[in-house]
Amino acid sequence: MIVLAVALAGGVGAVLRFVVDALVARWHDRSVPLGTIVVNVTGSFLLGLLVALVHGHAGLDALVTVLGTGLLGGYTSFSTASVEAVTIALRDGARAAVTAVGHAVVMLLVSLAAAGLGLWLGAGF
Template sequence: MIALLTALAGGLGAAARFVLDTLVARHNRLSVPLGTALVNVTSCFLLGLLTGLVLSRPGLGDAGTVLGVGFLGGYSTFSTASVEGVRLLCQRRLAQAAAHTGGMLVLGLAAALLGVALGAG
């Protein structure tokens, strides 16, 4: 049953990513893919928050699996971020590629750290 719920949550996460990325893309006037960055940073924060909650409160393991592996696994997108970084490199937009990929890494780590701290509360 957990596997089925995790799969369903993954589909919902992927749909949420699509909606948010599309919404951001419609309003993004910059030449860098902000939607993917926003998705990945919010995913890091939410997974950190969930991890802090699961570690500090016994009995949330199955919910953590469904939400973390399922929803947030479907929501976050490392592969798209990597391809966007490569696309920027291929266009010889080195500074933008570095800012996009490096910025996502730094902001993602900070968001995860904040999430774990708040979740463990």
């Protein structure tokens, strides 16, 4: 039963990712894919918050699996971010490669900071 719940939650997360990415793309038309950054940062924050909120509460492992692995795993997209970074790098030579590396590094660092912020805020509850 939990496998089905994770699969369904993952599908919902993927649809949410598509919607958020499309909304960001409407008002942001740049060479760096901001939608993927927004999705990964918000997903990392929410996962950190979820983990902190359920920490020490027995019996909530299934909730973390369904929401964390399923919903937020389907929502976030580090594989897409990797492909986008390589695509940016291949676009226009050396300058684009610097942009691609900056894109990947900034997304990773900001996502880690967002996860840490979620953990910190969730630990306060």
